[in-house]
Amino acid sequence: MKKVMLSVVVLGMMILFSVPVWSACPDLGTIPNGTGVIYGDTNCRGWRIALDADTKIPDLGNFYDRKAGRSVNVKDKITSMQIGRGLKCDFYDDTHYRGNVLGPAEYGNYPDLARNGWDNKISSIKCYSDSSNRGRETDRDRHNREGLERDNANRERETQRDRDDREREMQRDRDDRERIERERLERERSDREHNQTIGEKIDNLLKNK
Numbered sequence: 713m714k715k716v717m718l719s720v721v722v723l724g725m726m727i728l729f730s731v732p733v734w735s736a737c738p739d740l741g742t743i744p745n746g747t748g749v750i751y752g753d754t755n756c757r758g759w760r761i762a763l764d765a766d767t768k769i770p771d772l773g774n775f776y777d778r779k780a781g782r783s784v785n786v787k788d789k790i791t792s793m794q795i796g797r798g799l800k801c802d803f804y805d806d807t808h809y810r811g812n813v814l815g816p817a818e819y820g821n822y823p824d825l826a827r828n829g830w831d832n833k834i835s836s837i838k839c840y841s842d843s844s845n846r847g848r849e850t851d852r853d854r855h856n857r858e859g860l861e862r863d864n865a866n867r868e869r870e871t872q873r874d875r876d877d878r879e880r881e882m883q884r885d886r887d888d889r890e891r892i893e894r895e896r897l898e899r900e901r902s903d904r905e906h907n908q909t910i911g912e913k914i915d916n917l918l919k920n921k
């Protein structure tokens with residue numbers, strides 16, 4: 713009898729402790745890439761608001777839900793969420809992206825934010841695309857970005873030098889062509905004058921005969 717009781721207790725505990733692991737949230741595969749959903753209740757229930765890479769909500773206390781066509785107050789009311797592939801979001805304790813931050817939250821089910829002490833706390837949200845990393849910038853990100861910007865600036869300077877060189881070369885060619893043309897005209901004029909002088913001399917000789 714004792715054994716049976718023990719088995720029942722163990723079985724009961726197994727069920728009890730397995731519940732939080734098992735999520736009632738919809739299959740993550742049903743969340744389109746680059747999108748997410750926040751919910752009012754645990755296990756992805758209650759009111760829901762869609763997120764995507766353009767989602768920037770500075771104050772959840774006055775959020776205009778375009779889909780619903782009205783403003784809602786969901787500040788400190790988010791209890792569960794789902795983040796699809798290709799999306800990252802930062803969830804802030806305070807409005808205007810201040811206070812403690814939960815993030816970057818990426819691909820996954822978050823059926824109960826109470827587990828990490830974040831239920832009914834989130835007041836502002838900033839999402840971005842997983843690949844572009846437009847959100848918070850880590851030191852490494854900043855280092856890489858600054859390196860990239862320096863490279864681009866150098867390349868731009870290089871290109872400008874190339875352009876200047878090419879421009880100077882073209883100007884030299886133009887000058888050369890103009891000089892050659894001027895010399896040709898000068899030669900022609902001088903030849904004409906020479907021939908004219910000879911012609912006059914011949915004329916005079918003939919006249920004087």
Ligand SMILES: [Ca+2]
Nearest residue numbers: 805833834835
């Ligand atoms: Ca808050």
